Amino acid sequence: RNVLKMSSGIQIKPKTAVQKSKTSSPLSCSPEPAIKPQPKPSDKLNPKTIDPFGAYSRPPSAFAAIYAKGGIPCRLVHGSVKHKLQWECLPETVPFDPLLVTLAEGLRETKHPYTFVSKEGFKELLMVEGATEKAIPLLPRLVPVLKAALAHSDDEVFGRGLDALVQLSAVVGPSLNDHLKHLLTNATVAIIKSKIPTYCSISS
Numbered sequence: 001r002n003v004l005k006m007s008s009g010i011q012i013k014p015k016t017a018v019q020k021s022k023t024s025s026p027l028s029c030s031p032e033p034a035i036k037p038q039p040k041p042s043d044k045l046n047p048k049t050i051d052p053f054g055a056y057s058r059p060p061s062a063f064a065a066i067y068a069k070g071g072i073p074c075r076l077v078h079g080s081v082k083h084k085l086q087w088e089c090l091p092e093t094v095p096f097d098p099l100l101v102t103l104a105e106g107l108r109e110t111k112h113p114y115t116f117v118s119k120e121g122f123k124e125l126l127m128v129e130g131a132t133e134k135a136i137p138l139l140p141r142l143v144p145v146l147k148a149a150l151a152h153s154d155d156e157v158f159g160r161g162l163d164a165l166v167q168l169s170a171v172v173g174p175s176l177n178d179h180l181k182h183l184l185t186n187a188t189v190a191i192i193k194s195k196i197p198t199y200c201s202i203s204s
Contacts, residue, residue: 061106061108061109062102062105063103063108063114064106064109064114066102067114073088073089073099074086074088074091074117074121074124075117076116083116083120084120085117087124091125092128092129096125096135097134097137097138099121099125100122100126100134100138100142101142101145103117104118104122104149104164105118105145106119106121107119107146107149107164108148108149108157108161109157110154110156118160119160122164123163126168126171132171132172132173135172136175139179140179142168143179143180143182146161146164146165146183149161150162150165150183
């Protein structure tokens with residue numbers, strides 16, 4: 001009987017302990033672990049929505065802002081092998097001013113799809129008929145932008161700027177001579193000299 005009393009006492013005590021744990025559990029940290037993991041996915045998602053714009057920690061570039069508003073009349077088309085641009089209208093009908101300058105500004109971008117759109121758009125726009133006459137008046141505005149790309153710390157940005165300068169040189173020819181000397185620095189002279197045909201006339 002003493003054992004039964006003890007057991008009955010034990011049976012009662014767990015009930016009270018369970019009741020205490022039930023009453024204390026809502027006030028304890030037991031619900032909090034269930035709540036804490038829930039904000040964590042949202043914490044991971046929130047930066048993703050901010051990263052395309054906030055990763056710069058500064059206002060977006062002119063190219064990024066215009067592209068976001070649909071001001072660039074071409075879009076990236078993803079292909080299985082390579083990407084390409086799809087123009088909303090014929091490139092021949094697109095005003096070079098200010099689009100060519102805006103695309104040149106986009107060469108300094110480091111985020112996709114800005115990098116591809118700016119590089120391919122600049123190249124394709126210079127391939128249209130009459131590009132020489134349209135590009136020459138823009139040289140005073142293009143040269144500082146390309147210079148900034150050549151001075152960029154990112155090697156890929158430098159490469160895109162150099163490619164664009166080669167393409168521009170092939171289109172405008174000697175008209176670039178008076179501007180090209182302002183682009184040269186000790187670090188880039190050797191590379192530019194080997195790629196820009198008009199460089200030789202500057203040294204003479």
